[in-house]
Amino acid sequence: MKESLALIFAILAGIFTTLEASINAKLGKIVTPKIATLHNLLTGVLVILVANILKGTIHQYRKIIHVNPQLLVGGIFGTFIVYFVTKAIPKLGVATTLTIIVASQVISGLFFDIVISKQDHLDWFKCFGIILLLLGTYLTVKQ
Template identity: 30%
Template sequence: MGKYMALLLAGLIGIASGMQPSINTALGRYTGVKGASLVSFCVGVTAVFLLNLFSGNLNQLKGLTAAPWYLWLGGVLGAFMVYSSMYVLPKIGAAAMISVLLTFQLVTGMVIDHYGWLGTPVICLDWMRVVGAILLLIGVKLIVR
C-alpha cells in the first residue's frame, strides 16, 4: 500500500471512529450500554472472522501463543473505549468527546513514537509536534464549552 492510499484509509478510519460512538450510543437507547457494547463487539468479531476466513489468513493465528501477554490487552482497551464512550457522549456531545479523545490519542501516539514502544519506528518528539499538540488542545478548548 502506498503512502497516499494509507492516508486515504486513515481518513476513512477517522470517519468510522467518529461515527462509531454515536451509533453505539443510539443503539444503547434500545439495548442499554452493556447490550450495545456486546452487539458492537459481536458484529465486529463476526466481520473480522469472515474477513480472515475468506482471505485465508486464519493460519496466521498460530503465532498468537508466542505473543507477550500484554499484547492481548488491545481487546480490553477497545471494550473500555466502546463502553465508556456511550456514557460520555450523551453528557458532552459527539464533537467534544471525539476532540478530547483524538487529542489524547495523538499525544499518546507521540510518546509511543518517541520511545519506539511496541515495535513502532522511533520518531523523536520535536518542537513541531509539540506545537501541533498545543494547537489541538486549543482546538479542544474552542469545541468544549
C-alpha cells in the same frame, strides 16, 4: 501498502469512528452501554472472522499461542474504548467526545513515540502543535 492507500484508510477510520460512536450511543440508550458494547464487539468478531475465512488467512490464528502475552490485551483496551465512548456521547455529544479523544490520542501517541519507543524527539514545533491542538480542543468543546 502505498502511502496514499494508508491515508485513505486513516480517513475512513476517522469517519467510521464517528459513525460507530454515534450508532453505539443511540443503541446504548435503548439497551445499556454494556450491551451496546457487547453487540459492537460480537458484530466485529463475526465480520472479521468471515473476512479471514474468505481470504483464507484464518489458519494464521494458530500463531497466537506463541506471542508475548502482553500483545494480547489490545481487545481489552478496544472494549473499554467502545464502552467509554458509548457512555460519553449522550452527555457530551459526538463532536465534543471525538475531539477530546483525538487530542488525547495525538498527545499520548507523541508521548509514546518520544518516551517509550524513542522513535521521535520533542522540539518547539511539536510543543507549538500540542498547544494549538489543546487550544483547538478547548474552542471546539467550549459551550
